[in-house]
Amino acid sequence: MRLTQGTFSFLPDLTDAQISSQIEYCLQRGWALSVEYTEDPHPRNTYWEMYGIPMFDLKDAAGILREVQLCRKTFPNRYIKVNAFDSTRGVESLRLSFLVARPQEEPGFELLREAGPGRQVRYALRSYATRRPEGHRY
Amino acid sequence: MNSVLKDPVGDDARFNLDAAFRDSHVADVIEKLEAELVGLAPVKTRIRDICSLLLVDTLRRQAGLSTEAPSLHMSFTGNPGTGKTTVALRMAEILHHLGYVRKGHMVAVTRDDLVGQYIGHTAPKTREVLKRAMGGVLFIDEAYYLYRPENERDYGQEAIEILLQEMENHRDDLVVILAGYEDRMDRFFRSNPGMSSRIAHHIAFPDYSSEELMAIAQLMLEQMQYMLSPDARSTLREYIERRQKQPHFANARSVRNALDRARLRQASRLFAKRTASLAKRDLMTIEAEDIRASRVFAEPAPVETQREGELQT
Numbered sequence: 303m304r305l306t307q308g309t310f311s312f313l314p315d316l317t318d319a320q321i322s323s324q325i326e327y328c329l330q331r332g333w334a335l336s337v338e339y340t341e342d343p344h345p346r347n348t349y350w351e352m353y354g355i356p357m358f359d360l361k362d363a364a365g366i367l368r369e370v371q372l373c374r375k376t377f378p379n380r381y382i383k384v385n386a387f388d389s390t391r392g393v394e395s396l397r398l399s400f401l402v403a404r405p406q407e408e409p410g411f412e413l414l415r416e417a418g419p420g421r422q423v424r425y426a427l428r429s430y431a432t433r434r435p436e437g438h439r440y
Numbered sequence: 441m442n443s444v445l446k447d448p449v450g451d452d453a454r455f456n457l458d459a460a461f462r463d464s465h466v467a468d469v470i471e472k473l474e475a476e477l478v479g480l481a482p483v484k485t486r487i488r489d490i491c492s493l494l495l496v497d498t499l500r501r502q503a504g505l506s507t508e509a510p511s512l513h514m515s516f517t518g519n520p521g522t523g524k525t526t527v528a529l530r531m532a533e534i535l536h537h538l539g540y541v542r543k544g545h546m547v548a549v550t551r552d553d554l555v556g557q558y559i560g561h562t563a564p565k566t567r568e569v570l571k572r573a574m575g576g577v578l579f580i581d582e583a584y585y586l587y588r589p590e591n592e593r594d595y596g597q598e599a600i601e602i603l604l605q606e607m608e609n610h611r612d613d614l615v616v617i618l619a620g621y622e623d624r625m626d627r628f629f630r631s632n633p634g635m636s637s638r639i640a641h642h643i644a645f646p647d648y649s650s651e652e653l654m655a656i657a658q659l660m661l662e663q664m665q666y667m668l669s670p671d672a673r674s675t676l677r678e679y680i681e682r683r684q685k686q687p688h689f690a691n692a693r694s695v696r697n698a699l700d701r702a703r704l705r706q707a708s709r710l711f712a713k714r715t716a717s718l719a720k721r722d723l724m725t726i727e728a729e730d731i732r733a734s735r736v737f738a739e740p741a742p743v744e745t746q747r748e749g750e751l752q753t
Contacts, residue, residue, distance in 0.1 A: 359542045362575025364613045369571070 303410030305343050308383060308399040318367065321384070321402055325363040328386040333397055334358045335366050336387070337373050339380045341439045343408070343429050353377075356387060358395075370402050379405045379440040405431075407440035455499045464498075466491055466537045473530050477523055478659065479652040486643050487527075487534065494538040498625040509612050511640045512540065515583075515629070516619040518645025521693030523617045525579065527645075531617065532577040541615055543575035551585040554599040562595040566602045574613045583618035584628035600632060607638050648691050653680045657695050661726075666703065671728035682736050698734065 306312055316324070328335055336356035340347060355385040357366060366384070373382050382403035387394040411429035416424040433440040461467065470491070472486065490512065497507045512535065517522040525546055528673055529546055536544025556562035570578065580586070582605075588594040607616050618635075620628070622644065629636035648656065661667060668676060676698075683694055691699075706726050710718065 309733070357571065359572055361545050361572070362613070364542075365571035365574040368574075368610075371493070 303370050303408055304403060305381065305401070307343075307345065307381075308401055310400050315404070316400070316402065318371075321370065322363045322367050324398070324400065325366050325384065329360065329363060331386075331388070331397075332388040332390075333388050334394065335360070336385045337366070337382065337402075338385060339373055339377050339382045339403075341380055341436055342432055343381055344427065344432070350383065354383070356385075357414055374403050376397060381405065405438065422434075441679055442483065453503065455503060457495060457499060460495050460498055462687050464495065464537050464539070466495075466534060469534050469537055471529060473527075473534075477526065477530075477551055477657070478655040479648050480523060480527070480645065483523075483527055483643055483645060485654065486641060487531070488496035490641070491534060491538065494535075498539065511611060511638070513607055513616045513639045514618070514641040514643060515625060516643050516645060517622040517625045518646055519621060519691060521691030521695075522645035522647065523692060524645055525534060526583070528577065528579045528617050528619065532615075535577065535615060541576055546579055547573040547576060548579040548581060550581050551599075554580070554586065554603075555595050556597075557646060559595075562598045563602055566599045570602075570606050570610075570614065574610070578614055578616045580616065580618050582620045584620050584624040587628055587631055589631060598636060602639050604634055626742075650677065650680045650684060653684075653692070653695050656692050657699060660696060664699070664703070665724060666699075667724050668724055669725050672726050672731055675728040675731045679731055679734060679736055686736065698731070699726075701734065702730040703725050704734055 310316060310324075325335060327406065334356050337353040338350035339353055340350040353376075356370060357369070360366060370382065370384060380403070381401060383399055383401050385396055386398040388397040389395075412428050412430055414426040414428055418424055470488070473487070478483070493510060495512065500507045514531070518524055518530065521730055525548065528548075532541065532544050532546040532736060535541045547569065549569055554562070554566045556565045586596040586600050588596050603616065606614070616639075618625070618639065657680075679698060680695065683698070703726070709727070709730065710722065
């Protein structure tokens with residue numbers, strides 16, 4: 303099951319040239335960019351691992367694209383996203399976030415039903431990938 | 441430039457170098473360079489050569505001919521105050537106008553910014569700087585400090601290796617300019633032949649003649665909105681000639697410092713007779729006595745102890 307998260311999630315995967323122009327757009331706006339990766343694709347998982355610190359004083363997309371490529375090389379089988387932060391309101395607020403890499407196989411999500419008191423049913427979502435321990439998921 | 445639109449371009453297509461030159465707005469930058477930088481003939485010639493090469497390359501690309509991206513890494517060697525940093529700034533601008541670098545900013549660094557303090561610290565630090573410089577020009581001032589032969593465990597060598605690798609692999613992403621004093625840079629290149637061969641343009645900045653220094657002083661004064669009285673002009677000429685013979689002469693920087701000190705003396709001279717009313721002209725004029733008070737005129741010439749003449753009074 304193809305994971306759809308963040309901006310452009312219903313478009314086909316972006317090419318490097320497209321990623322580069324998106325980054326260029328962010329830089330023009332004065333946003334800082336960061337690269338993050340994860341093994342836990344749950345939609346509520348907002349805490350992805352940072353690949354290096356956010357890049358604040360870059361002028362050109364090449365530097366960030368290179369960081370993306372390095373991250374892909376280091377973690378060939380993870381989800382990787384690029385985030386753009388806007389500091390104009392005094393805090394670094396997320397303005398744009400899109401996936402730039404995904405694992406080869408995405409097993410999808412399982413719907414869990416838990417019987418509560420009475421006839422109440424609680425639903426939960428769980429990725430099949432997270433059944434295995436970290437580092438062995440994809 | 442209509443011929444460009446035809447595809448494929450025939451052998452008889454005509455190209456207009458002059459139009460390309462006008463389109464690139466390089467002329468403005470070169471003009472500015474001519475106006476703001478006195479002398480430096482070899483430097484300007486080389487810059488013009490590079491401009492022509494890049495322009496011709498642009499046309500070649502339009503004609504569908506192969507264009508190997510030229511390696512534009514440079515080394516600027518010259519004595520202190522000969523305008524290396526200023527030219528590097530202009531260079532970034534020119535390369536940007538010619539479309540060789542995408543952003544045209546300049547990141548100026550020294551050894552401290554590249555070399556780390558412990559094992560494994562240097563590589564990320566250097567990469568960080570390189571990332572910042574991408575799309576522009578990386579200016580490494582006093583580059584010879586990167587290499588410290590007396591300490592074989594110095595991390596500078598690691599920074600040099602990463603630089604070399606990046607200069608080769610990301611040639612279209614950034615231009616590296618190394619700068620430093622001539623003799624030490626020569627030694628640096630001798631001990632790092634790999635670095636020397638990857639730098640296509642070795643540009644030597646000559647010292648200024650006293651005529652050129654006078655012209656520089658004139659430009660500086662115009663910028664600061666001061667002027668010299670006729671007496672002061674001849675005194676300044678004498679000052680420059682004397683100063684040139686003394687050790688630690690730093691060319692344009694020495695002139696700037698001399699002018700700054702003359703401004704100080706002018707201010708205290710005006711302040712000493714503060715009851716008199718002053719005309720605008722008085723506020724602008726530097727008199728001969730303001731320059732004459734310099735230690736350079738003291739006989740015999742005092743023993744120099746300061747570095748680069750920065751503290752000369």
